[in-house]
Amino acid sequence: MELNGNVPTGPLAEKWTKYKSSMPLVSPDNKRRLDVIVVGSGLAGAAAAASMGELGYNVKCFTFHDSPRRAHSIAAQGGINAAKNYKNDGDSIYRLFYDTIKGGDYRAREGNVHRLAEVSVDIIDQCVAQGVPFAREYSGMLDNRSFGGVQVQRTFYARGQTGQQLLIGAYQALSRQISLGNVTMYNRHEMLDVVLVEGKARGIITRNLVTGKLDRFAAHAVVLATGGYGNVFYLSTNAMMCNVTAAWRAVRRGALMANPCYTQIHPTCIPQYGDYQSKLTLMSESLRNDGRVWVPKNLDDAKAIREGKKKGKDIPEADRDYYLERRYPAFGNLVPRDVASRAAKVECDKGHGIVPTGLGVYLDFNAAIDRYGKSKAHSMNLESPSAQQIWELGQKVVEEKYGNLFEMYEKITGEDPYTNPMKIYPAVHYTMGGLWVDYNLQTNIPGLFALGECNFSDHGANRLGASALMQGLADGYFVIPYTIGTFLSKEIRTPRFKTDSPEFEEAEQSVHQRLTGFINNGGKQSAESFHRRLGKIMWDYCGMARTAEGLTTARRMIQELKAEFYADLYVPGTMDEFNPELEKATRVADFLELGEMMCLDALERQESCGGHFREEYQTEEGEAMRDDENMMFVSAWGWQDTSKEPELNKEPLIYENVKVAARSYK
């Protein structure tokens, strides 16, 4: 298949502006006659539904949650990037663009990323106008902080709950459109298929999660904003219900899945502590502004700590290895996530880990507490303050900045992170891969669009911190309201669709068949138990380090697991009721197919880049080694059918505005 990214021609900085002013429009009167379905109500979905409702389209918005405000965007902690240059520290749209391309290890599309950087500034303005209570300085101006992989301060934040505040802003904008009748909201409705009529996306099949009823909804276009698929690993920082089903059903209908192997493993999460564990908890990257990452230099010390004979604070300064500062002096603790995660794994593999499983490193705030304490004592004119006084003053400053995160850590681990350094380890957090989309955010199926984490477009092989919120809102508020017009302007004469056509009939029947299949399967094992096993395979073979041999093994294991799933799955209850086990079964079934595709993609990508690290391809110093000559393309996989291998399509990546170089943070 020939893949065309449809990036407008002309100079990079003018592409979006020129394109916007020349793209076909839909008149207000015609908008009223066009229906748009938005699936998902997180940052991208809520922003898109609200903005398209404001424009006058008839919008139907769907979520499987009990309320649009529950979407997982709410859990984002650290912040949102924007090239405002409020700090006068040399930031610019170009620099945000460049940092994102470099951070993504030169595997993202230039045109899309530059547009993202351009609209980033509008997002902050929009959110402030909605009443998002961003952190302020004493002057009343917006405050900023730093995130990994950049040397400027461009991250806007609302304590450690930025995602919550941005989502509530989008939710309120959406609520306003619901009250005005421009958006109809369907809570507790899960999309289980997309309906194609004459090759175009014209509707969806949903299941009402309370009554179990299957419903058909028709529209002129369908927008998927259904998030990422990190839960394929079972243990991740994603919410329990995050899943790939909506996107995967689109893949099964012909949409292409791009770069599925690009997974972000976040360096600072609370380490795993037991087999019963249901999820992992993130500790925001913002902590690396002040926290220093280290392990004991001596293996004996590490062993003593693992056995509970010593504590982190007992290790003298000289015996600590601040390995990020040592290996990457220019960026230190603020190297990008993929680099920090791999470095933690290297230390733990060498035996320096500090938790009983051996998989954990320290994130230490003592230096920051001391620094802030001294500065505070100075500003209070305290003469020769005691060490205790300094510690108390500094502790207060750190509490003000990160209090809610420290509290969350204490609740989960039962340890006080002020006195003993935090224990952290990398965990699956975000998926850069997703549905293939062009510049208009349209998939290869006409009329089917994908926004936010659901698409693959902006982060290449590694996403920078505080860029997920930026992309979700950029896509929802400032891109799709324009680009959907390129498709809908050709549909103004298309009458509203009826849902009694053979296409809708076939789609509903196939969903019905699938669900009754699960209910009547009559096996013994729960969907949850299969999910756990799949997650372990994915983490062991398609996680932080991958090899051709391991990935081949993983594919075989997943195929066997899938066969066992269909032979021995047990789903209690019936289809016509609130049945979370049935929901889980459909999601795990799709994760099994996706997991295998991820291994295939990782196997085919014979290089290391960003979050994808193949042990065969590394420099002598253990850094990722790209193969720009042979691998500079987007892998877009097309589903054939269960008996055939997915088909690989390649979209070449062309860099006209940045010099492609080895990524260095040293």
Place this chain on the structure above:
Amino acid sequence: MKLNLKVWRQKNAKVKGQFESYQVVANEHMSFLEMLDVLNESLVSGQKEPVAFEHDCREGICGTCNLVINGQPHGPQNGTTTCQLHMRHFKDGQTIVIEPFRAKAFPVLKDLVVDRSAFDRIIQAGGYVSVDTGQAPDGNTIPIGKDVAGQAFEAAACIGCGACVAACPNSSAMLFVGAKISHLALLPQGEVEAKKRAQKMVHQMDEEGFGMCSNITACEAECPKGISVENIARMNREYIGASFTSQDK
């Protein structure tokens, strides 16, 4: 640790429910919901129907989880949602009673799952700033004092879980509504519509069947996010102000 659970089971909204007893073996590192996962896994493996309960982020921020544990919404630990509650706060051999949030405006859908869509409808009635995408001036055009932004943030930190309603003997939603009215009224962007917003939201709150404030501040005590009852005072001020000055009847 061995625990005796008394769990509310109810097939659907139309039938009566009852308590059922279960034994479960847990350990103190588990979260409360992981303990329920263990119970459900054993029910499913015995081909019995698992207990339906709602949860999602398990980080205390999405507001989905909603249990009443031994009579307290979100259980015994202050400032903690059910998903962040850990078993180390319980004793071996303890009996734990688990119920759904109870309120007329929150009907039970199944077992421990309730319908909280009344909260959405209250926000839809006016819990927003009426600004369209693309209309905004530069974010630094209006300076907002650090303390004012902080106060607004504290009100905006509400996660919409409904514990305030479950804690109140009158099932009042005033803490939830007050928090939203305060969040927006405190900021210059939201202040323009503050009075009208208060009227509309309070009206919708009454329509939904939430009760009057009981003045015992159990809502504040049980709120996992520490939302202050000062927000109710601010709501009353906006509402009373509106009834004197409002142009629309």
